Amino acid sequence: MKIGVIKAYILKELTELVRSRFIIMVYLMPSMILFLFGYGIRMEVTHARTLILDNDQSPISHQLVSKFEHSKYFDVTLSSVSEDEALRRIKRGESDLIIIIPESFEKRLLHAQPTQIGVYVDAAFPSRGVTMENYVKGVVLDAASSVAPGLAKGIIQINQRSLFNQAMRDEDAIVPGLIGLVLLVAPAILAALLIVKEKERGTMFNFYASPVAKAEFLSAKMIPVFLLHSVNIFIVFLWAVYLFEVPFRGSFLLYWIASEFYIIISLSIGMLISIITRTQIVAVVLTVIITIIPGFLYSGIIMPISSMIGMSRVEAHIFPVMYYNHILYDVFLVGEGLASAKTQGYLAILALYGAGLLTLGSLLLRKELK
Amino acid sequence: MGTLKIDRVTVRHKEKVSIKNVSFEAEKGEIIGFIGADGAGKSSLMHAIAGVIAFEGEVRFDQHAYRSPKEAEGVKSLISLMPQGIGLVLYDLLTVDEHLRFFADIRNVPQDEAYHTYKTRLLKMAGLEKFREFRAGNLSGGMMQKLSLICSLLHRPKLLILDEPTTGVDPMSRIELWEILDQIRREEGTIALVSTAYMEEAARMDRVLLFDEGEIIAQGSAKELIESVREMTYLRTPEAPEGTITTLERSYSLLPLSAEHAEPTLESLFFVNALRTNRAPPPVEITRRDSEENGNPVLMEAYSLTKMFGPFVANDRIDLQLKRGEIVGLLGANGAGKTTFIKMLLGLHSIDGGELKLFGRAIRNTDDRQALKASIGYVSQHFALYNDMTIRENLLYFAAMRQIPIDTALKRISRYASELGFSNYLDSVPTELPLGINQRFSLAAALLHEPAVLFLDEPTSGVDAIARSQFWELLSALKEKWGIAILITTHYMSEAEFCDRVVLLREGGKVADDTVANLYALHPDARTFEDIFREYYR
Amino acid sequence: MTKIFWAIVGKELIAFIRSWQLVFVVLYAFSVEVYIAGSGIEINPRNVAVGYVDLTGGGMSQKILTRLHAPEFLPPKRFDSQQQLSRAIFNKEIIIGIVFNADFEKNWRGGKRTQLDVLVDATAASQAYTTLGYLQNIVLDLSGVNLLLEIASHKLFNPNADNHTFMALTEMLSIITMLTVILTAVVFVREKEQGTWDIMLLMPVDPKLIILAKSFSQVIIVMVGIVISLGFVVFGMFETPMNGSFAAFMVLSFFYVFATAGIGLFIAAVARDVMQVAQLSIIIMMPMIFLSGAWTPIHAMHPLLQLLSYASPLRYYIEGSESIFYRGTQWGDLWPYFLGVTAVGGVMYAMGFRKIGRLF
Structure with missing residues (x-):
């Protein structure tokens, strides 16, 4: 290894990154995604646009309606349109939910006759539909027990305790997962272009014809990406802890080391793509396809890996996101650190993963014209 | 430092054999010229010797013998390769200075006093001292070439492989380059392998190898080679019998002609070889155009055109007229503003001052140009072809854009293909072809719609002798039969003599605008046009 | 054109x-x-790994557990102590943990206020929410209370969600x-x-x-x-x-x-x-x-x-x-x-x- 050669290449890469303004991308993108998604993604369904048709207009029905109005989950519009018109509104996507309180609702309740509240949920987005349905049940139940306290007897109450995220804050659940996403996408896309760009342009000749060794060339290509994104490890950490106020209970050292491994992996993915592709466009499309969506799907933000089946389960285990995110959730929310055998194992997997990709890359890189 | 020995080297590209069993040797300090038609395999052999492509056979240099790129690794520190293509090895975003530092670093050159002196000399030679802070992407094509060249000289290689290093480089710089080469080989004993399309350069080399279809068909000193074709070279005889090639300057025939013999040049080798292998290009024939163009004889008038790039004045108040049936040569050193000027005429650059009239119409905005586009043809310096389509498809595509009926287009394509000699390449992709061949397609593309005005930016750079002579025949036929007006830039000073009028630019300003004959009259000492050119650049 | x-x-x-x-x-x-x-x-509960600690002698707790079946739930896994359960949740082996306290059965039979402790891995927030809702329904259903008030719910457009x-x-x-x-x-x-x-x-x-x-x-x-x-x-x-x-x-x-x-x-x-x-x-x-x-x-x-x-x-x-x-x-x-x-x-x-x- 000739240090001077590597230094020269690194200097060249950095100069190009700064002049092509790609450097903005390096530091803007991860933070931007963290902001947008951290504020944007809410798993909890709130503000469901609710249309209530109160056909009874009695004290009890009003009481029920006000329960809905006081819930953050519903944005209530009272209306007296016909049922058909209400359904049409759902069809046009103007409402998410319709609640129909029947005539003589109060009268029947007082006379201990059974009565029925009609609920229509837009389940086009299925999980949202199910969640809304459950909320409605909860509110009605709550209303019922406050109207007739005797009812609450004999009901088993669920006393829920959330581990690791007592407040059930969405930020706590999402932001660590997002770190796993941005540190996958950003280094990969940068690394993906570095080699194929030279192939397409012709500057690859400088490598072919010079005594620069393959290992030197690869290190020179990867070190700038690695260093630049290493800074991001700290930046995203600061955003998570100070802006989104996600607790940090684990060891910072573990976070740091795991993140460095992870960055090596993601930039190796990019570099591999760069080596096997012939044009920049293919490299960009391929990187986007295999990082952005899997990075999101397998981050654990949307669903736990343990609930996946079939191909997704396999794919989830192939992608490094799952392993890294486990460690992320640990250091942020749990704090068990290396005491857990699973964390140790995952850290080892990350290290091996990185080493494997690097080896593969140097095997595939050719130092001659095709 | 030892010798270079090439032993039965064969290079294949997929199924095609580019170089067949070639052997030759070179001594310390020797400069060997590679000449030959475009696509003859010169580049492939250079790649093999530089160890950047797989090959069969063996190369031996300075105790090392290698049979594959991997084995060549050990000598790469002694070798330098400058591949063909304008600015191919440069990074657009890096400045000239940064390139020098980068190339010195990857070659492990200690940056001491001696290095700095050497570097300054190289920069001066290349005329780049003033452009040290410029980014490579903003340099002109010729300047890029010179930069690539000095980058490949930085580590004082023992084996220098230059693939058409002077394509697009102005005459002054070429002279300086050769001085440097000469000096390096004397001081360092460097062996230089140089391919070139400029025969004046080939004449300066110790030995010249003539390539044809993957083989070396002749070698020797330039003088010996020239002597070998003296017999077949005659003064221009337009009415010569079958089996004669007639260019604008000479005629060649294997059978004796009744005409007088002319002084042969290295170019003559190409023509004689074409005759020997029965590959003489068809004579250029232009049929009269259906619609005669009449009206205003002045097709383009530029008054005091000015272009600024920031504080840098690229074109300084240039006046120029272009009349029907006139070929105007726009000459100047690299970076003198030729390309900028043409781009301004075309509307690819905004005009920062002055006035432009095309076909008698003042040009103020894009709408003024819309109607005139059909009458204009353009070949850019970095010939622009689509790399993912074959040449035929490229040409058909351009024809479709010009709304030329398909059968007419096919007819014209096959005519240009045989006249400019690229019939064999119609189904290849541009990236697989040598520079010179691609340049011919760009020309054909610009001629397809039979324009009234042609703007040609270095159309013949890197094109071999036969194709260039065919090209000029074509231009002069177009001018005479169709009354087409042509503005052309070139670095072949011999080509300037084919122009009706020559305009010389220097540092963005116009320094001469006259006929070739008048210029000779003004400079009675000049023997060639190159001498006149040098007068203006002293 | x-x-x-x-x-x-x-x-x-x-x-x-x-x-x-x-x-x-x-x-x-x-x-x-x-x-x-x-x-x-799958955003809906599916293959949700449930673990439980049962300190009662069975009865109601078993009834609830049998309701947790495929495809929504994996067969519930028994743990001996709450500590073991928490550990499994941490290792992402279990997402929902149910703890039947010793007095669970007694209280329910006695018609007293009955509490069911549920531990949720909230790092998997979305699934946790829906699973909880699901559990709520099961328990409500099993309680066998006649509420009089029926909620006739229709999931439009995608009835099976x-x-x-x-x-x-x-x-x-x-x-x-x-x-x-x-x-x-x-x-x-x-x-x-x-x-x-x-x-x-x-x-x-x-x-x-x-x-x-x-x-x-x-x-x-x-x-x-x-x-x-x-x-x-x-x-x-x-x-x-x-x-x-x-x-x-x-x-x-x-x-x-x-x-x-x-x-x-x-x-x-x-x-x-x-x-x-x-x-x-x-x-x-x-x-x-x-x-x-x-x-x-x-x-x-x-x-x-x-x-x-x-x-x-x-x-x-x-x-x-x-x-x-x-x-x-x-x-x-x-x-x-x-x-x-x-x-x-x-x-x-x-x-x-x-x-x-x-x-x-």
Whole structure:
């Protein structure tokens, strides 16, 4: 290894990154995604646009309606349109939910006759539909027990305790997962272009014809990406802890080391793509396809890996996101650190993963014209 | 430092054999010229010797013998390769200075006093001292070439492989380059392998190898080679019998002609070889155009055109007229503003001052140009072809854009293909072809719609002798039969003599605008046009 | 004019097909990626790993546990202590832990206030929410209380709350967006890089026509991808309902893809090389996709982001597509989506024309 050669290449890469303004991308993108998604993604369904048709207009029905109005989950519009018109509104996507309180609702309740509240949920987005349905049940139940306290007897109450995220804050659940996403996408896309760009342009000749060794060339290509994104490890950490106020209970050292491994992996993915592709466009499309969506799907933000089946389960285990995110959730929310055998194992997997990709890359890189 | 020995080297590209069993040797300090038609395999052999492509056979240099790129690794520190293509090895975003530092670093050159002196000399030679802070992407094509060249000289290689290093480089710089080469080989004993399309350069080399279809068909000193074709070279005889090639300057025939013999040049080798292998290009024939163009004889008038790039004045108040049936040569050193000027005429650059009239119409905005586009043809310096389509498809595509009926287009394509000699390449992709061949397609593309005005930016750079002579025949036929007006830039000073009028630019300003004959009259000492050119650049 | 238009379109299609790597990647995205997302990703409770600690002697606790069955739940796993259970939750082996305290059975039988302790791994928030709701229903049902008040709930458009079709569709829409933006941007920026764009500008053709034709060629590629994806995956594998008009969806898709190609054009107009295209398209695309309502409800987002989402054509497309597929919305009611998509696209093309579509 000739240090001077590597230094020269690194200097060249950095100069190009700064002049092509790609450097903005390096530091803007991860933070931007963290902001947008951290504020944007809410798993909890709130503000469901609710249309209530109160056909009874009695004290009890009003009481029920006000329960809905006081819930953050519903944005209530009272209306007296016909049922058909209400359904049409759902069809046009103007409402998410319709609640129909029947005539003589109060009268029947007082006379201990059974009565029925009609609920229509837009389940086009299925999980949202199910969640809304459950909320409605909860509110009605709550209303019922406050109207007739005797009812609450004999009901088993669920006393829920959330581990690791007592407040059930969405930020706590999402932001660590997002770190796993941005540190996958950003280094990969940068690394993906570095080699194929030279192939397409012709500057690859400088490598072919010079005594620069393959290992030197690869290190020179990867070190700038690695260093630049290493800074991001700290930046995203600061955003998570100070802006989104996600607790940090684990060891910072573990976070740091795991993140460095992870960055090596993601930039190796990019570099591999760069080596096997012939044009920049293919490299960009391929990187986007295999990082952005899997990075999101397998981050654990949307669903736990343990609930996946079939191909997704396999794919989830192939992608490094799952392993890294486990460690992320640990250091942020749990704090068990290396005491857990699973964390140790995952850290080892990350290290091996990185080493494997690097080896593969140097095997595939050719130092001659095709 | 030892010798270079090439032993039965064969290079294949997929199924095609580019170089067949070639052997030759070179001594310390020797400069060997590679000449030959475009696509003859010169580049492939250079790649093999530089160890950047797989090959069969063996190369031996300075105790090392290698049979594959991997084995060549050990000598790469002694070798330098400058591949063909304008600015191919440069990074657009890096400045000239940064390139020098980068190339010195990857070659492990200690940056001491001696290095700095050497570097300054190289920069001066290349005329780049003033452009040290410029980014490579903003340099002109010729300047890029010179930069690539000095980058490949930085580590004082023992084996220098230059693939058409002077394509697009102005005459002054070429002279300086050769001085440097000469000096390096004397001081360092460097062996230089140089391919070139400029025969004046080939004449300066110790030995010249003539390539044809993957083989070396002749070698020797330039003088010996020239002597070998003296017999077949005659003064221009337009009415010569079958089996004669007639260019604008000479005629060649294997059978004796009744005409007088002319002084042969290295170019003559190409023509004689074409005759020997029965590959003489068809004579250029232009049929009269259906619609005669009449009206205003002045097709383009530029008054005091000015272009600024920031504080840098690229074109300084240039006046120029272009009349029907006139070929105007726009000459100047690299970076003198030729390309900028043409781009301004075309509307690819905004005009920062002055006035432009095309076909008698003042040009103020894009709408003024819309109607005139059909009458204009353009070949850019970095010939622009689509790399993912074959040449035929490229040409058909351009024809479709010009709304030329398909059968007419096919007819014209096959005519240009045989006249400019690229019939064999119609189904290849541009990236697989040598520079010179691609340049011919760009020309054909610009001629397809039979324009009234042609703007040609270095159309013949890197094109071999036969194709260039065919090209000029074509231009002069177009001018005479169709009354087409042509503005052309070139670095072949011999080509300037084919122009009706020559305009010389220097540092963005116009320094001469006259006929070739008048210029000779003004400079009675000049023997060639190159001498006149040098007068203006002293 | 139309001949030139088709010549350009044809040329771009040939160029696309010649790059087998690119064809492969695009096909992969439209088929395998959509399939994987649709088959495996489940937002509803499924295979939820439940662990429990039962300190009662059985009875009610067993009744509850038997209700936790496939496909929503994996067979509940017994733990001896709450500590072991927590540890398993930490290791992501268990998502929901139920603790039946010693007095659980007694209280319930005695008609006293009964509490069931549930431990939730809240790092898997979305599943935790839905699972809790599910559990609530089971327990309520088992309590056997006659509430008098019945909730007649109807899940419209997707009565089984089938998530596969939805995920496959969402994934497809995301892929459409990504590919359209990048493919179009690269088509233009490559011409700029290779210098062919200058030549095109000098052709006796209105540059607007060239720009539209080039965009259109990429629209065709993506539309073919959509058909493949719909035929083989969305309908072929997942039996997605089509309550509205298929034609309406195709027309809306066409409008959307064309508008999104405009974003690609805009990116190419301001970018200098493929490197910058990559950077700009990711910065524009990721928010576009994830904040469009595809993965997360728009109405729960920060108000500022909700406002921003109006600028994303994907928002209209997703709402429109969901409406067509699930809600069965008719042509007449779809105009807001068409309008939104067209407006955004129009602005993009106008900017693109200005920036690269003219000579000086």
